[in-house]
Amino acid sequence: MYWINGQQHDALAPSDRGLQFGDGCFTTARIVEGKIDLLPWHIERMQQAAQRLLMPAADWLALEREMVHAAESITLGVVKAILTRGSGGRGYSPHGCEHPTRIISRSTYPQHYLQWREQGIRLAVSPVALARNPLLAGLKHLNRLEQVLIRAHLDQTNAEEALVLDTSGMLVECCAANLFWRKGKAVFTPNLDQAGVAGLMRRRVIELLAGSEYQLHSVSEPLATLADADEVLVSNALMPLLPVNEAHSWRYHSRQMYDFLRPHC
Template sequence: MWINGVAAATLPASDRSVQFGDGCFTTARVSDGVIEFLSRHIDRLQRAASVLRIEGVDWAALEQEMVLAAGQQQEAVVKAVVTRGQGGRGYSVAGCSAPTRIVSVSAYPVHYHAWRKQGVKLALSPVTLSKAPLLAGIKHLNRLEQVMIRMHLDQTEANEALVVDTSGCLVECCAANLFWRKGNQVFTPDLSQSGVDGIMRQHLIRVLEATSPRGVHIVSEPPSTLSDADEILICNALMPVLPVNQIDNQYYASRRLYDFLLQNC
């Protein structure tokens, strides 16, 4: 792990990421020493920092640190975190002028290889996501809802959670975005109120808009809309795409969309 370019494993307790979750992050896949979609990961962090009004980040240094972390890895995960840096006890950001950069590298989740062949099972989570349009879409450091979703998921036999917001509309999974197909039409949840607009979600939407006359329908629908879906898949930057075989007692067999998108990841 590197903190502001220096090998280190500890962070001052006064850092605002510790005190308030004041920051953002991204998680990238490394293949043969190269970070996939690197520029988009940097763009994502910059957008989140802009929303959070974190200024003064040395983006060139962060990108170089990510590249160096990935350089000797055949298959791995690089995580980059930007915090507002150290500050006082209260909420005010006055005096916070030195953002903190954190880069770490870890092993790739090898179970994704098996899941691409076997497919995955989803379970509807009882934990709902709050609506927060100001923060919707970005990957900020306040992930307590996801921690609670994961805690419940670990008590089931499912591989991932199906998550709705407080209005009962589909949003995403615990750590992935969601797509489904009905005939030749493809759908994905509206993330304007909550959820994370992932790198792979953005990429798949671009692919579908370029190759399908119908593009992608961005909708606010309850989980019942999946009952007559022909196909469901989930995605994130690491997976990158996985077919869904089952949601609770509903089964799905088609992989037409999955096979097409996997070739374009």
């Protein structure tokens, strides 16, 4: 089900810059018992992305109201909110774009996440490297062709997710999730100042670890750093947290940190 600028609709103007150039941002949220998990963070993420993309002011109260409406009476589901620059401008120029387009969609919850939480998952190494671009790093913008290619390659494997490196050979994230690994009491997550998406569940995990016995480090490390990890986890706002059984050729048996985090995610 789709809503565009508050009206139930499934047709976008061909002139919309989200379609023309991927000019916009989005967020994907989990519905639990009619409520949107981490809703204030989702709105904040969209506001920060719009600001960095130099987009005109959006009606944030309307966006939040529309997301809340989409979640009503849904026990478990997904709401996706997209904000484009709207229509206007000539060529790449955003001049004249004054009214951003709000797009809300609702879908069923991916039931396989429930199974993966119990069974754990495998990570393949993607042959697709993310370009390093500090201007857009961290943002969940609409230019997601790298992820489309990563997913296309992942579909040819028997893994559930993919380890993704940047063009300098450093770990960044997974296709649709952030990455954590543990060595003893030290926990590591890739630094996202050059590439990747700063996920909201990543933010939540970082917050939880700050008040724990674990010491978190944001790092730039190659794939080989996972060889001697005790535990690997991936996260996103929908999963929200999954244990990893196997990554590349390495296997992991501990769920110590996963068991600590899971009740709070």
